[in-house]
Amino acid sequence: MTTRREFVQRSAALAALGAAGVPLGAQAQNLELAKILCGFPPGGTSDAISRRIADKLRGGYATNVVVENKPGAGGQIAVTTLRDSPADGSTMLLTPSSMLSIYPFTYPKLPYKPLEDLQPVSLACTFNHGFGVGPAVPESVKDFKGFLAWAKANPEKANYGSPAAGSMPHMVAALASILSGVPLKHIPYRGSAPGIQDLLGGQIAAMCSPIGDYLPYIKTGKLRVLAISGVNRSQFVADVPTFRQQGLPITVREWYGLFLPGKASAQTARRAAAYVQTALSQPDVVTSMAQFGMEVQSSSPQVLGDLLKADADEWRRLIKQIGFTAES
Numbered sequence: 001m002t003t004r005r006e007f008v009q010r011s012a013a014l015a016a017l018g019a020a021g022v023p024l025g026a027q028a029q030n031l032e033l034a035k036i037l038c039g040f041p042p043g044g045t046s047d048a049i050s051r052r053i054a055d056k057l058r059g060g061y062a063t064n065v066v067v068e069n070k071p072g073a074g075g076q077i078a079v080t081t082l083r084d085s086p087a088d089g090s091t092m093l094l095t096p097s098s099m100l101s102i103y104p105f106t107y108p109k110l111p112y113k114p115l116e117d118l119q120p121v122s123l124a125c126t127f128n129h130g131f132g133v134g135p136a137v138p139e140s141v142k143d144f145k146g147f148l149a150w151a152k153a154n155p156e157k158a159n160y161g162s163p164a165a166g167s168m169p170h171m172v173a174a175l176a177s178i179l180s181g182v183p184l185k186h187i188p189y190r191g192s193a194p195g196i197q198d199l200l201g202g203q204i205a206a207m208c209s210p211i212g213d214y215l216p217y218i219k220t221g222k223l224r225v226l227a228i229s230g231v232n233r234s235q236f237v238a239d240v241p242t243f244r245q246q247g248l249p250i251t252v253r254e255w256y257g258l259f260l261p262g263k264a265s266a267q268t269a270r271r272a273a274a275y276v277q278t279a280l281s282q283p284d285v286v287t288s289m290a291q292f293g294m295e296v297q298s299s300s301p302q303v304l305g306d307l308l309k310a311d312a313d314e315w316r317r318l319i320k321q322i323g324f325t326a327e328s
Helices: 004-019 045-057 073-083 144-153 168-180 192-201 266-280 283-290 301-322
Strands: 031-038 062-069 091-096 118-133 159-162 185-188 206-210 224-228 253-261
Touching: 031 045, 031 073, 045 062, 045 091, 045 118, 045 253, 045 266, 045 283, 073 091, 073 118, 073 253, 091 118, 118 144, 118 168, 118 266, 118 301, 144 224, 159 168, 159 192, 168 185, 168 206, 168 301, 192 206, 253 266, 253 301, 266 283, 266 301
Parallel strands: 031 062, 031 091, 159 185, 159 206
Antiparallel strands: 091 253, 118 206, 118 224, 118 253
């Protein structure tokens, strides 16, 4: 039985399909089962976003839409699983951009080629990374310049964590260290959660991580965010200046995107994009993603593909400047 919500979502998606030029016959070929691959374990941000989108696609894009977690190798397993999946639209991948724009230049034997093995569908959301400090750093340190001065005076304590070696937060902080000329020791973690816990406990001085990871602790005063990676300040921590505002030419904003296998047709991608765009436009989706520090933003397949190419070109240059490889 089709619920009123499913009927409204389906009607809106069908209108979008028509506008996108997808033939009516293709519009009617709904899937019985579709799945969204997530490269991280249940309970994390990636998993939560995947499940929210799956819920909104259920009953419209496919009769049933489920999330299949494929954690491991920093998200690589999920990407390779998508590459080898059917091209009929029944399998999509939700992934942060790092696996597609950074990994090709840090892993010499990456098992996939992002621009060939994946068919873009739509952006899902964008977010900033933040550089935060905990109780190991004196409360007198109010901004990133202050942290650098403290790090110079206390080189044995000048460290920072990130969710993983080679992750975008790691690259952001490494770039800040290079540009400032202040050595900062990197401590990689398996995800943001254990790093944040060590930050709160004073085991590490600082952490570079998606801004949403800090939100539950900022109001309690347990940690302080000193810099934001984006072009502009974040709506979630509007009082925190960007790196650029503090004299470092760093502007990085990461995104989540949805993809089909590379062999999927452009028509299949446009159909998926129409339903995804409708799902992301729902007010409760916007609200729920904001809890994770995410700003909802959908797109056409073409726009996502162009963004991926531009990001890859930029990170090719930056990785050379940083000098990092997964084997280093």
